[in-house]
Amino acid sequence: MEEKQLVRLAQEGSPAAFEELVTKYQPKVFSMALSFTRNREAADDLAQEVFLKAYLALPRFHGRSEFGTWLYRISVNHIKDYLRKKGRAKEVSLDDVPEISFSDRERTEKAQLESETEARRTLVQRFVQGLPEKYRVIVTLRDIQGLAYEDISRILRLSPGTVDSRLHRARRMLRTKLAPYLTAEGGANELSQG
Amino acid sequence: MNCRKAEKLLLRSIDGRLDGSDAALLAKHLEACPDCRKAEAQYRSMFSLLKAGREAAPLPRFWERLEPRLREETELVPLLFWERWSLRAIPVFLALVVLIGGFHFFAPQARETSQSATLLIENRDLFSETQALFEADKPETRTMMLLFASMDEKSPARRPTP
Numbered sequence: 001m002e003e004k005q006l007v008r009l010a011q012e013g014s015p016a017a018f019e020e021l022v023t024k025y026q027p028k029v030f031s032m033a034l035s036f037t038r039n040r041e042a043a044d045d046l047a048q049e050v051f052l053k054a055y056l057a058l059p060r061f062h063g064r065s066e067f068g069t070w071l072y073r074i075s076v077n078h079i080k081d082y083l084r085k086k087g088r089a090k091e092v093s094l095d096d097v098p099e100i101s102f103s104d105r106e107r108t109e110k111a112q113l114e115s116e117t118e119a120r121r122t123l124v125q126r127f128v129q130g131l132p133e134k135y136r137v138i139v140t141l142r143d144i145q146g147l148a149y150e151d152i153s154r155i156l157r158l159s160p161g162t163v164d165s166r167l168h169r170a171r172r173m174l175r176t177k178l179a180p181y182l183t184a185e186g187g188a189n190e191l192s193q194g
Numbered sequence: 195m196n197c198r199k200a201e202k203l204l205l206r207s208i209d210g211r212l213d214g215s216d217a218a219l220l221a222k223h224l225e226a227c228p229d230c231r232k233a234e235a236q237y238r239s240m241f242s243l244l245k246a247g248r249e250a251a252p253l254p255r256f257w258e259r260l261e262p263r264l265r266e267e268t269e270l271v272p273l274l275f276w277e278r279w280s281l282r283a284i285p286v287f288l289a290l291v292v293l294i295g296g297f298h299f300f301a302p303q304a305r306e307t308s309q310s311a312t313l314l315i316e317n318r319d320l321f322s323e324t325q326a327l328f329e330a331d332k333p334e335t336r337t338m339m340l341l342f343a344s345m346d347e348k349s350p351a352r353r354p355t356p
Binding site: 015018019022023026027030031034035040041043044047048051052055056117120121124128139143144145146149168171172174175178179182 | 201202205209211233235236237239240241243244245246248250252253256257259260261263264267268
C-alpha cells in the first residue's frame with residue numbers, strides 16, 4: 001500500500017495503517033535518537049514518544065511535505081528538547097572529550113581489531129557530541145543518518161545554502177579534532193594513545 | 195585554486211554533488227597538493243566511521259509496547275475524528291455566520307403593527323372584541339357580580355359618614 005494511503009487511513013483511525021508506518025520508520029527514528037543520546041534505552045523511549053506525538057498530531061498533517069520529513073522534524077525537535085531538559089545539549093569543548101586507549105596487546109588480533117573499530121566509532125561519536133548543537137544536528141542528519149540535503153533543509157527549515165555552509169564548517173571542525181586518529185590512507189589509524 | 199576552495203570541492207565530491215568542470219579542477223589540484231590528498235583520505239576515513247554509527251538494531255517488540263500507550267494516552271479514535279472534522283467545520287461555520295449575519299443586516303426589516311392597527315386594517319370595531327367577551331359570561335357569573343355589588347353598597351364601612 002502506498003504511504004499516502006497509509007497516512008490517510010491512519011488519520012481516519014486505523015491502527016493497522018499506523019502500525020505499518022511505525023514499522024517502516026522505527027529503525028530510522030531509533031537510530032537518530034541513538035546518535036544523539038548514545039543510550040539504547042533512552043533512544044527507545046524517545047522513539048516511542050516521537051511516534052506517540054506523531055499519532056496525536058496526525059490530524060494536523062496535511063501532506064504538504066512527505067510523511068518521513070514531517071516525522072523527522074518531530075523527531076529532531078523532540079530529541080533536542082529532551083537533551084536540553086537533560087542538560088546534555090550544553091555545548092562542551094572538544095578538548096574535554098576523553099581519549100580512548102588502544103593499547104591492549106594481550107588480546108588476540110581479531111578481538112583487538114573489533115575492539116579498536118568499536119572504540120573508534122565511540123570516539124567519533126563522542127567528538128560529534130562535543131560539537132555545538134547546530135553542527136551536531138546537521139552532521140548527525142547528513143553523515144550518520146545519510147539524509148539528503150533537501151530533506152535536511154526541509155526538516156530544519158533552513159535554506160539549502162545554510163545547510164551547505166553549516167555542514168561544511170561542522171565537518172572541518174570534526175576533521176581537525178579527529179585528524180590524529182585518522183589515517184592518511186583513508187582508513188583509521190591504529191591508535192595507541194595510552 | 196587554493197586549498198580552502200579545494201576542500202569545499204572535495205567535500206562536495208565525496209557527497210557526489212560535484213559537476214564535471216569542478217571535478218577536473220579538483221583532480222588537478224589534488225595531483226599537485228599532498229596536503230589536500232591527506233585531507234581527502236582523512237575525510238573518507240571519518241565518514242566511514244560516522245556511517246558505522248547508523249547501524250543499530252532497535253529494541254524488540256516496539257509496536258507491542260507502543261500500542262497500549264497510544265490507546266491509554268488517547269482513547270482517541272473518536273477524538274481524532276472530532277478534531278479532524280472540527281477543523282474542517284470551522285470555515286464552513288464561519289461562512290454560515292457571515293451569510294446569516296449579512297442577510298439580517300441587509301434584508302428590509304418587517305414593520306411591527308399594533309393590535310389596534312391590525313383591527314383597523316381588518317375593518318373591525320375596536321370594542322367588538324370586549325363586547326363579545328362580556329356577553330360570553332355565563333348568567334350565573336353576572337348574578338354573582340350583581341350580588342357582590344349590592345353587598346358593597348350596604349356595608350356601613352363603605353358608607354360615607356354624614
